[in-house]
Amino acid sequence: MKKIVPALILLVMTGSANAITDISAGLFGGLNFPVAQEDSKSGNGFGLRAKFSPSPMIAGSVFYENRSFGDPELTILGQTMTTDGGKVTAFGVEAMIGSVGGGMGPHFYWALGISNYKWTRDGYEDLSKIGYHLGPGFELVVPANIGLEIRGKFEIVPTDGGGSRKNALVFIGVNYHFGLPAGGM
Amino acid sequence: MIRNLKTISALILSLLIAGCIGSGTIIFVFDLDEFVSSSAGMEVVEVDLTTNSDYNDNKDKIKSIDQVTVVGWFVNLEPADNQAELYVADVGTYSTPADVRANATRVFVSPVMAGSDSVFISWSDGLSHIENLTVLKDKADAGYFWIYGLAADSPFTVRYRLSLVITMTAGL
Numbered sequence: 001m002k003k004i005v006p007a008l009i010l011l012v013m014t015g016s017a018n019a020i021t022d023i024s025a026g027l028f029g030g031l032n033f034p035v036a037q038e039d040s041k042s043g044n045g046f047g048l049r050a051k052f053s054p055s056p057m058i059a060g061s062v063f064y065e066n067r068s069f070g071d072p073e074l075t076i077l078g079q080t081m082t083t084d085g086g087k088v089t090a091f092g093v094e095a096m097i098g099s100v101g102g103g104m105g106p107h108f109y110w111a112l113g114i115s116n117y118k119w120t121r122d123g124y125e126d127l128s129k130i131g132y133h134l135g136p137g138f139e140l141v142v143p144a145n146i147g148l149e150i151r152g153k154f155e156i157v158p159t160d161g162g163g164s165r166k167n168a169l170v171f172i173g174v175n176y177h178f179g180l181p182a183g184g185m
Numbered sequence: 186m187i188r189n190l191k192t193i194s195a196l197i198l199s200l201l202i203a204g205c206i207g208s209g210t211i212i213f214v215f216d217l218d219e220f221v222s223s224s225a226g227m228e229v230v231e232v233d234l235t236t237n238s239d240y241n242d243n244k245d246k247i248k249s250i251d252q253v254t255v256v257g258w259f260v261n262l263e264p265a266d267n268q269a270e271l272y273v274a275d276v277g278t279y280s281t282p283a284d285v286r287a288n289a290t291r292v293f294v295s296p297v298m299a300g301s302d303s304v305f306i307s308w309s310d311g312l313s314h315i316e317n318l319t320v321l322k323d324k325a326d327a328g329y330f331w332i333y334g335l336a337a338d339s340p341f342t343v344r345y346r347l348s349l350v351i352t353m354t355a356g357l
Contacts, residue, residue, distance in 0.1 A: 036208070036209030036210065036357065037209065037210040038209075038210055038211055038212045038352075039210050039212055039251070039252075039352050072212070074212065074214060074308060074350065076214050076256050076257075076308060076348050076350065077216070077256065077257055077258075077346065077348055081256070081307050081308040081309070082308065082309065083308045083309040084309060122309065123309060123310070123311075123312045123313050124252065124312060159249065159354065160249055161248040161249030161354060162208070162248045162249075163208040163210075163248035163249055163354035163355075164208055164354075165210070
Protein backbone atom coordinates (compact mmCIF):
# COMPACT_ATOMS: atom_id res chain seq x y z
CA MET A 1 0.00 0.00 0.00
CA LYS A 2 2.85 2.40 0.84
CA LYS A 3 4.26 1.86 -2.61
CA ILE A 4 0.98 1.93 -4.49
CA VAL A 5 -0.24 5.32 -3.26
CA PRO A 6 2.86 7.30 -4.32
CA ALA A 7 2.82 5.50 -7.63
CA LEU A 8 -0.79 6.50 -8.24
CA ILE A 9 -0.05 10.10 -7.26
CA LEU A 10 2.87 10.13 -9.64
CA LEU A 11 0.69 8.84 -12.43
CA VAL A 12 -1.92 11.50 -11.75
CA MET A 13 0.70 14.20 -11.92
CA THR A 14 2.36 12.87 -15.02
CA GLY A 15 0.78 14.26 -18.14
CA SER A 16 3.00 12.14 -20.32
CA ALA A 17 1.04 9.11 -19.20
CA ASN A 18 -1.71 10.35 -21.53
CA ALA A 19 -2.19 7.52 -23.97
CA ILE A 20 -0.99 4.74 -21.73
CA THR A 21 -2.55 5.52 -18.40
CA ASP A 22 -5.86 7.19 -17.75
CA ILE A 23 -7.14 7.85 -14.28
CA SER A 24 -10.59 9.30 -13.90
CA ALA A 25 -13.14 9.95 -11.21
CA GLY A 26 -16.73 10.89 -11.57
CA LEU A 27 -20.30 11.14 -10.40
CA PHE A 28 -23.29 9.44 -11.90
CA GLY A 29 -27.00 9.13 -11.34
CA GLY A 30 -29.89 7.30 -12.89
CA LEU A 31 -32.67 4.81 -12.63
CA ASN A 32 -32.95 1.53 -10.82
CA PHE A 33 -35.46 -1.07 -12.11
CA PRO A 34 -36.20 -4.23 -10.13
CA VAL A 35 -36.66 -7.24 -12.38
CA ALA A 36 -39.28 -9.87 -11.47
CA GLN A 37 -39.65 -8.51 -7.95
CA GLU A 38 -43.12 -7.59 -6.76
CA ASP A 39 -41.81 -6.34 -3.42
CA SER A 40 -40.20 -3.23 -4.83
CA LYS A 41 -40.73 -0.69 -7.58
CA SER A 42 -38.39 1.31 -9.73
CA GLY A 43 -36.43 4.09 -8.12
CA ASN A 44 -33.35 6.16 -8.64
CA GLY A 45 -29.82 6.38 -7.40
CA PHE A 46 -26.46 8.03 -7.61
CA GLY A 47 -22.88 7.03 -7.16
CA LEU A 48 -19.18 7.75 -7.32
CA ARG A 49 -16.55 5.94 -9.30
CA ALA A 50 -12.80 6.05 -9.75
CA LYS A 51 -11.29 4.32 -12.75
CA PHE A 52 -7.74 3.36 -13.58
CA SER A 53 -6.83 2.37 -17.12
CA PRO A 54 -3.34 0.95 -17.42
CA SER A 55 -3.92 0.52 -21.12
CA PRO A 56 -6.46 1.91 -23.60
CA MET A 57 -8.28 -1.41 -23.63
CA ILE A 58 -8.45 -2.52 -20.01
CA ALA A 59 -9.49 -0.70 -16.89
CA GLY A 60 -10.50 -1.32 -13.33
CA SER A 61 -12.66 0.77 -11.12
CA VAL A 62 -14.03 1.05 -7.62
CA PHE A 63 -17.50 2.44 -7.12
CA TYR A 64 -20.11 3.27 -4.54
CA GLU A 65 -23.84 3.48 -5.28
CA ASN A 66 -26.72 4.67 -3.16
CA ARG A 67 -30.10 3.76 -4.62
CA SER A 68 -33.71 3.64 -3.61
CA PHE A 69 -36.61 1.48 -4.66
CA GLY A 70 -40.16 2.70 -4.98
CA ASP A 71 -42.72 1.46 -2.46
CA PRO A 72 -44.75 -1.57 -3.58
CA GLU A 73 -48.52 -1.24 -3.35
CA LEU A 74 -51.21 -3.78 -2.56
CA THR A 75 -54.94 -3.74 -1.94
CA ILE A 76 -55.59 -5.62 1.27
CA LEU A 77 -59.02 -5.91 2.89
CA GLY A 78 -60.27 -3.28 0.47
CA GLN A 79 -57.60 -0.75 1.36
CA THR A 80 -54.64 0.25 -0.76
CA MET A 81 -51.45 0.02 1.26
CA THR A 82 -47.76 0.38 0.67
CA THR A 83 -44.66 -0.79 2.43
CA ASP A 84 -41.12 0.47 2.25
CA GLY A 85 -39.34 -0.36 -0.99
CA GLY A 86 -36.04 0.22 0.72
CA LYS A 87 -32.64 1.55 -0.10
CA VAL A 88 -29.62 -0.20 -1.53
CA THR A 89 -25.97 0.57 -1.07
CA ALA A 90 -23.44 -1.16 -3.24
CA PHE A 91 -19.70 -0.88 -2.90
CA GLY A 92 -17.63 -2.80 -5.35
CA VAL A 93 -15.07 -3.19 -8.04
CA GLU A 94 -15.35 -3.87 -11.73
CA ALA A 95 -13.21 -4.70 -14.70
CA MET A 96 -13.76 -3.02 -18.04
CA ILE A 97 -12.70 -4.10 -21.48
CA GLY A 98 -13.05 -2.32 -24.78
CA SER A 99 -12.11 1.28 -25.37
CA VAL A 100 -11.64 2.52 -21.85
CA GLY A 101 -8.75 4.98 -22.04
CA GLY A 102 -6.49 6.81 -24.36
CA GLY A 103 -7.92 10.26 -24.58
CA MET A 104 -10.51 12.36 -26.27
CA GLY A 105 -13.31 10.88 -28.34
CA PRO A 106 -15.89 8.14 -28.04
CA HIS A 107 -15.22 5.03 -25.96
CA PHE A 108 -17.37 1.93 -25.84
CA TYR A 109 -16.74 -0.79 -23.30
CA TRP A 110 -18.18 -3.65 -21.28
CA ALA A 111 -17.93 -3.86 -17.51
CA LEU A 112 -18.11 -6.89 -15.25
CA GLY A 113 -18.17 -6.35 -11.52
CA ILE A 114 -18.77 -7.59 -8.03
CA SER A 115 -20.13 -5.65 -5.10
CA ASN A 116 -21.20 -5.78 -1.52
CA TYR A 117 -24.96 -5.29 -1.87
CA LYS A 118 -27.00 -4.17 1.13
CA TRP A 119 -30.77 -3.68 0.97
CA THR A 120 -32.41 -2.02 3.97
CA ARG A 121 -36.14 -1.53 4.52
CA ASP A 122 -38.10 -0.12 7.40
CA GLY A 123 -39.39 -2.96 9.54
CA TYR A 124 -37.48 -5.66 7.68
CA GLU A 125 -34.21 -7.41 8.25
CA ASP A 126 -31.37 -6.12 6.12
CA LEU A 127 -30.30 -8.21 3.15
CA SER A 128 -26.54 -8.14 2.76
CA LYS A 129 -25.12 -10.25 -0.05
CA ILE A 130 -22.56 -10.32 -2.81
CA GLY A 131 -23.90 -9.00 -6.10
CA TYR A 132 -22.60 -9.38 -9.64
CA HIS A 133 -23.20 -7.16 -12.62
CA LEU A 134 -22.48 -6.88 -16.30
CA GLY A 135 -23.27 -4.19 -18.78
CA PRO A 136 -22.14 -1.85 -21.54
CA GLY A 137 -20.99 1.72 -21.26
CA PHE A 138 -20.27 4.58 -23.57
CA GLU A 139 -18.17 7.60 -22.71
CA LEU A 140 -17.43 10.63 -24.80
CA VAL A 141 -14.31 12.42 -23.62
CA VAL A 142 -14.32 16.05 -24.66
CA PRO A 143 -11.71 18.80 -24.30
CA ALA A 144 -10.90 19.88 -20.75
CA ASN A 145 -10.62 16.19 -19.92
CA ILE A 146 -14.29 15.83 -19.16
CA GLY A 147 -16.01 12.57 -19.99
CA LEU A 148 -19.76 12.29 -20.48
CA GLU A 149 -20.87 8.76 -19.87
CA ILE A 150 -23.95 6.61 -20.18
CA ARG A 151 -24.04 3.05 -19.05
CA GLY A 152 -26.38 0.22 -18.31
CA LYS A 153 -25.96 -2.81 -16.18
CA PHE A 154 -27.78 -5.91 -15.16
CA GLU A 155 -27.25 -6.88 -11.55
CA ILE A 156 -27.95 -10.20 -9.92
CA VAL A 157 -27.72 -10.87 -6.20
CA PRO A 158 -28.00 -14.55 -5.26
CA THR A 159 -30.08 -15.09 -2.13
CA ASP A 160 -30.64 -17.97 0.24
CA GLY A 161 -32.62 -20.86 -1.17
CA GLY A 162 -31.34 -20.57 -4.73
CA GLY A 163 -33.22 -17.45 -5.72
CA SER A 164 -31.87 -14.04 -6.53
CA ARG A 165 -32.68 -10.38 -6.67
CA LYS A 166 -32.20 -8.80 -10.05
CA ASN A 167 -32.02 -5.17 -11.08
CA ALA A 168 -31.50 -3.29 -14.30
CA LEU A 169 -29.78 0.06 -13.97
CA VAL A 170 -29.22 2.97 -16.31
CA PHE A 171 -26.84 5.73 -15.31
CA ILE A 172 -25.51 8.91 -16.85
CA GLY A 173 -22.48 10.55 -15.41
CA VAL A 174 -19.59 12.90 -15.79
CA ASN A 175 -15.93 12.04 -15.23
CA TYR A 176 -12.75 14.03 -14.97
CA HIS A 177 -9.67 12.42 -16.50
CA PHE A 178 -6.58 13.25 -14.53
CA GLY A 179 -4.06 11.42 -16.67
CA LEU A 180 -4.68 13.24 -19.94
CA PRO A 181 -2.96 16.43 -21.06
CA ALA A 182 -5.15 19.54 -21.08
CA GLY A 183 -7.32 19.51 -24.18
CA GLY A 184 -7.27 15.78 -24.40
CA MET A 185 -5.03 13.82 -26.70
CA MET B 186 -6.36 -10.70 -24.41
CA ILE B 187 -9.69 -9.02 -25.02
CA ARG B 188 -11.07 -12.19 -26.52
CA ASN B 189 -10.07 -14.11 -23.39
CA LEU B 190 -11.67 -11.55 -21.11
CA LYS B 191 -14.87 -11.66 -23.14
CA THR B 192 -14.88 -15.43 -22.93
CA ILE B 193 -14.38 -15.34 -19.17
CA SER B 194 -17.13 -12.73 -18.82
CA ALA B 195 -19.51 -14.82 -20.87
CA LEU B 196 -18.68 -17.90 -18.82
CA ILE B 197 -19.28 -16.16 -15.51
CA LEU B 198 -22.51 -14.67 -16.76
CA SER B 199 -23.69 -18.07 -17.99
CA LEU B 200 -23.05 -19.58 -14.59
CA LEU B 201 -24.96 -16.79 -12.90
CA ILE B 202 -27.85 -17.15 -15.30
CA ALA B 203 -27.99 -20.90 -14.90
CA GLY B 204 -27.77 -20.68 -11.13
CA CYS B 205 -30.40 -18.23 -10.07
CA ILE B 206 -31.70 -15.88 -12.69
CA GLY B 207 -34.80 -17.94 -13.27
CA SER B 208 -36.59 -16.80 -10.16
CA GLY B 209 -38.96 -14.04 -9.16
CA THR B 210 -40.35 -12.51 -6.02
CA ILE B 211 -44.10 -12.85 -5.66
CA ILE B 212 -46.44 -11.30 -3.12
CA PHE B 213 -49.88 -12.71 -2.44
CA VAL B 214 -52.61 -11.94 0.06
CA PHE B 215 -54.44 -14.69 1.88
CA ASP B 216 -57.64 -13.48 3.52
CA LEU B 217 -58.62 -15.29 6.71
CA ASP B 218 -62.27 -15.83 7.49
CA GLU B 219 -63.38 -13.24 10.04
CA PHE B 220 -63.73 -14.82 13.45
CA VAL B 221 -64.41 -14.00 17.10
CA SER B 222 -62.43 -15.72 19.81
CA SER B 223 -62.94 -15.46 23.54
CA SER B 224 -61.63 -16.97 26.71
CA ALA B 225 -64.95 -18.77 27.01
CA GLY B 226 -65.00 -20.01 23.42
CA MET B 227 -61.66 -19.97 21.70
CA GLU B 228 -61.71 -19.95 17.89
CA VAL B 229 -59.23 -21.47 15.47
CA VAL B 230 -58.94 -20.84 11.73
CA GLU B 231 -57.67 -23.26 9.12
CA VAL B 232 -55.14 -21.87 6.67
CA ASP B 233 -54.84 -23.82 3.45
CA LEU B 234 -52.66 -21.76 1.15
CA THR B 235 -53.30 -24.11 -1.76
CA THR B 236 -56.69 -22.42 -2.09
CA ASN B 237 -54.81 -19.31 -3.21
CA SER B 238 -54.00 -19.48 -6.92
CA ASP B 239 -50.74 -17.51 -6.62
CA TYR B 240 -49.45 -19.95 -4.03
CA ASN B 241 -50.84 -23.00 -5.74
CA ASP B 242 -49.34 -22.08 -9.10
CA ASN B 243 -45.89 -21.78 -7.55
CA LYS B 244 -45.90 -24.22 -4.63
CA ASP B 245 -43.63 -26.70 -6.39
CA LYS B 246 -41.17 -23.97 -7.37
CA ILE B 247 -40.79 -22.17 -4.05
CA LYS B 248 -37.17 -21.29 -3.33
CA SER B 249 -37.81 -19.33 -0.15
CA ILE B 250 -40.55 -17.72 1.89
CA ASP B 251 -39.14 -14.24 2.36
CA GLN B 252 -41.73 -12.56 4.56
CA VAL B 253 -45.04 -13.27 6.23
CA THR B 254 -46.97 -10.33 7.62
CA VAL B 255 -50.31 -9.97 9.38
CA VAL B 256 -52.56 -7.11 8.26
CA GLY B 257 -56.03 -6.17 9.45
CA TRP B 258 -58.36 -5.32 12.28
CA PHE B 259 -58.40 -6.47 15.88
CA VAL B 260 -61.56 -5.41 17.70
CA ASN B 261 -61.63 -5.61 21.47
CA LEU B 262 -65.17 -6.54 22.50
CA GLU B 263 -64.44 -6.31 26.23
CA PRO B 264 -64.32 -3.09 28.31
CA ALA B 265 -60.76 -3.68 29.56
CA ASP B 266 -57.58 -2.90 27.61
CA ASN B 267 -55.93 -5.94 26.07
CA GLN B 268 -53.49 -7.16 23.43
CA ALA B 269 -54.56 -9.63 20.76
CA GLU B 270 -52.31 -12.57 20.06
CA LEU B 271 -52.05 -15.07 17.22
CA TYR B 272 -50.63 -18.56 17.59
CA VAL B 273 -49.88 -21.08 14.86
CA ALA B 274 -49.86 -24.87 15.00
CA ASP B 275 -50.00 -27.84 12.69
CA VAL B 276 -53.26 -29.02 14.23
CA GLY B 277 -56.52 -27.32 15.08
CA THR B 278 -57.45 -29.49 18.02
CA TYR B 279 -56.30 -27.43 20.97
CA SER B 280 -59.41 -26.45 22.89
CA THR B 281 -58.26 -24.10 25.63
CA PRO B 282 -55.95 -21.08 25.75
CA ALA B 283 -53.70 -23.06 28.08
CA ASP B 284 -53.38 -25.85 25.51
CA VAL B 285 -52.55 -23.34 22.81
CA ARG B 286 -49.94 -21.55 24.88
CA ALA B 287 -48.35 -24.88 25.78
CA ASN B 288 -48.29 -26.41 22.32
CA ALA B 289 -48.54 -23.73 19.63
CA THR B 290 -46.17 -20.89 18.70
CA ARG B 291 -47.04 -17.27 19.27
CA VAL B 292 -46.34 -15.33 16.09
CA PHE B 293 -48.10 -12.01 16.62
CA VAL B 294 -48.88 -9.61 19.46
CA SER B 295 -50.94 -6.53 18.70
CA PRO B 296 -50.47 -3.10 20.19
CA VAL B 297 -52.68 -2.42 23.20
CA MET B 298 -56.35 -2.27 22.24
CA ALA B 299 -58.33 0.09 24.41
CA GLY B 300 -61.48 -1.33 25.93
CA SER B 301 -64.29 -1.66 23.36
CA ASP B 302 -61.98 -0.26 20.70
CA SER B 303 -59.94 -1.60 17.82
CA VAL B 304 -56.53 -1.38 16.24
CA PHE B 305 -55.62 -1.63 12.59
CA ILE B 306 -52.32 -3.13 11.50
CA SER B 307 -51.18 -1.95 8.08
CA TRP B 308 -48.81 -3.72 5.72
CA SER B 309 -45.90 -1.52 6.72
CA ASP B 310 -46.61 -2.03 10.45
CA GLY B 311 -47.20 -5.76 10.40
CA LEU B 312 -43.68 -7.08 10.70
CA SER B 313 -42.90 -5.05 13.79
CA HIS B 314 -45.51 -7.10 15.69
CA ILE B 315 -44.43 -10.51 14.40
CA GLU B 316 -42.65 -12.99 16.66
CA ASN B 317 -41.01 -16.27 15.69
CA LEU B 318 -40.90 -15.29 12.05
CA THR B 319 -38.91 -18.37 11.15
CA VAL B 320 -41.71 -20.62 12.41
CA LEU B 321 -44.26 -18.58 10.51
CA LYS B 322 -42.21 -18.83 7.33
CA ASP B 323 -41.91 -22.58 7.79
CA LYS B 324 -45.68 -22.90 8.18
CA ALA B 325 -46.23 -20.84 5.04
CA ASP B 326 -43.73 -22.99 3.19
CA ALA B 327 -45.66 -26.09 4.26
CA GLY B 328 -48.84 -24.43 3.02
CA TYR B 329 -51.19 -25.73 5.68
CA PHE B 330 -51.56 -24.72 9.33
CA TRP B 331 -53.96 -23.40 11.93
CA ILE B 332 -54.20 -19.96 13.52
CA TYR B 333 -55.53 -19.50 17.03
CA GLY B 334 -56.83 -16.14 18.25
CA LEU B 335 -56.04 -15.31 21.86
CA ALA B 336 -55.34 -12.24 23.95
CA ALA B 337 -52.79 -11.43 26.58
CA ASP B 338 -55.28 -11.07 29.44
CA SER B 339 -58.44 -12.95 30.37
CA PRO B 340 -61.29 -12.60 30.05
CA PHE B 341 -61.04 -11.60 26.40
CA THR B 342 -63.33 -11.40 23.43
CA VAL B 343 -61.70 -10.25 20.23
CA ARG B 344 -62.94 -10.06 16.66
CA TYR B 345 -60.23 -10.72 14.08
CA ARG B 346 -60.52 -9.55 10.47
CA LEU B 347 -57.13 -10.38 9.01
CA SER B 348 -55.08 -11.14 5.95
CA LEU B 349 -51.70 -12.75 5.65
CA VAL B 350 -49.33 -11.06 3.22
CA ILE B 351 -46.76 -13.56 2.03
CA THR B 352 -43.67 -12.75 -0.02
CA MET B 353 -41.92 -15.66 -1.63
CA THR B 354 -39.24 -16.33 -4.19
CA ALA B 355 -40.13 -18.97 -6.73
CA GLY B 356 -38.69 -20.34 -9.92
CA LEU B 357 -40.15 -18.82 -13.05
